[in-house]
Amino acid sequence: MSKLFPSLLLAILSVTSLAEEESYDYFLANRQLIRNGVQSLLTCNGLYTSRRNLDQIFAQELAYLGEHVLGDATGGPYTLYPREQAISVGGDANGPAVISAFRQGIGCVVMAPNMTLSDIDKLPKLDMPYPKSDPRTLPWPQGDANADMPIPATLNAEALAQASNWAFDRATEEQDTLSLLIIHQGKIIHERYAQGIDQSTRTRTWSTAKSIGATLIGMQVDAGKMSLDTPVDIDWLPAVSGGEDPRKAITLRQLLNMTSGLYPVDSFNMEYATGSGLAYWAGASSVDGARNRGLIREPGSYWEYENYDTLLAVKAFKNTLPSNSAYREFPRKRLLDRIGMRNTLLSADRFGDFILSSQAYTNARDLGRFGLLYLNDGMWNGERLISSDWISFSRAPAPASASRGNDYGAQWWLVPDDRKDEVPANAYSTAGNRGQYVIIDPEHDLVIVRRGLDYGKQGFNRWDLLREVLKAFPESPEPS
Missing domain, CATH: 3.40.710.10 (DD-peptidase/beta-lactamase superfamily)
Structure with missing residues (x-):
């Protein structure tokens, strides 16, 4: 199998080169949609998760968008919904409007472009009480009391x-x-x-969330629920008929090492046009896109930073748990709390x-x-x-x-x-x-x-x- 990968990679790179010469961006509509979603989600989390104001959000959270930011802190093609703790960005000539809404226990969730405020109650949330102890009185690092110490005399x-x-x-x-x-x-x-x-x-x-996710996965490996060197439990898309799907050989180790061999959909200037960008910012499934990629290299043979590899590992982790509620509560119960x-x-x-x-x-x-x-x-x-x-x-x-x-x-x-x-x-x-x-x-x-x-x-x-x-x-x- 490995002998096929160099020629296949060359073909992919050749297509990419031709695409770079195109005078028309066929993903322009996607980029506009994702731009609206980025501003929607970052503003929603800025307001309701970070508890910052619009002046701060436009000056800092949205600064990296540069000239692509819609409006400013005084107004623009966006609408705030304080009662619903939601924001809609875009619409009309600015591309599809994207709504993001704050949800208890998980922060803001971005919605698909065809969803409305009436759909907010369908979004996931985590109703899980925190431990009763007051972190202000618990000693550091479990809490915040007595967290500081003077700089040791041995340090400058x-x-x-x-x-x-x-x-x-x-x-x-x-x-x-x-x-x-x-x-x-x-x-x-x-x-x-x-x-x-x-x-x-x-x-x-x-x-940095990748390292937190890997820790949760490691807990399941430690418990014998997952293994580094056996194929991950993934239902690949599309389902292959008439032969064995080579993706079924990919291991957890290869996903965590960023060496899955799957097509790196977030590369080649496509991060804000398709791939995980649609899941991050436009309401697409983070799982379906991750498992709908073809193999272009032998797993383990080539390093390529890819958000979807992490998300596949998270999907395999989810599959080890008995229910959706167990999955949502696991990070708090086993690590965060x-x-x-x-x-x-x-x-x-x-x-x-x-x-x-x-x-x-x-x-x-x-x-x-x-x-x-x-x-x-x-x-x-x-x-x-x-x-x-x-x-x-x-x-x-x-x-x-x-x-x-x-x-x-x-x-x-x-x-x-x-x-x-x-x-x-x-x-x-x-x-x-x-x-x-x-x-x-x-x-x-x-x-x-x-x-x-x-x-x-x-x-x-x-x-x-x-x-x-x-x-x-x-x-x-x-x-x-």
Whole structure:
């Protein structure tokens, strides 16, 4: 089978090249629809999940859309529905109107273009009470009491302040840091927020959600409900007749390593035209599009970053649970509530499937807790929540990432080969669009959380941030 892949790939690339020469964008209508959905969903979550105002939302949440933003904070082709906690964007010459509505327990859900306010009650929600204990009185990290400690005398406080300034006062205006949290020896030694942001402000994690999703999957692997190296339980679309479907050989390991071999539908400038963009922003199923892709490479042979690979792994995870309610409650029961992540909402598509490739909303402290779980090798308050083996797998370079510098594990990013002389080689990180990072440095007992709303070319580099923070630490002694 592997001999067929090079010629098939060449054919695909040739078609792509011809498409780039077209004078007409045949996906223009899709791009317009998705543009409306992006503004609708980000504004809805900005208002009702993050609790920000329209001035802040247009200045920051929507900034990365540039000239494609419709209207401004004073008005435009959008309508707010405060009673329904919903917003509609677009319509008429601006393309199909897209409504997004806030739903309890999961944040805003984007609706299909033909849906109306009367359909909001059909959207998924999570009616699940939180633990009765008050997080303000619970000690950190389970709660927020006694979270801070003075900067240890062994660290250089001035260098730490300079690292913070480096994060907030970037040379380019395109990098917009919202929060910086530095946790050392289990306690917060630095916490800083931009104007208009505070400790409770939830913002979108983008692809940092992939690492959270992988943790939930790992719990099922640990429980023997899933296996890394057996084919995933997926009903592929379209169903193949007259022969074996080669996609049935794809394993969970290959999905988590981003090496499924399936067509990378989000690539080739199509991210905001089709593929997962239709699920993220236009009300399409996040599951159906993910399993309706053909195989173009031998699984495991080539690394390609693809949101749909994550969503396939999440679908396989869902299939291990006995009911939709068990699926929706699993993240809270098994992870979020147990480590004090009470400010975290995992969003879903309108069919109730978690979009854990991108759509979670949370704050810096909750991500700090998540980082501590990994820093502490899966242990929490003396209880093992995730196995050491799973964490080792998460941090092991995907074999097909070798050509990139061994910078990707299993839904976690690793220090690339060309940076290992600057920062600890065993550090690793989540990564999300617009600058969402949870950096874990076991060598220095350190977790760093950086949240941003970067726009334009972005380019905030997490390993540069780690380098700057480590200037506050004493140099490691030379090995004897």
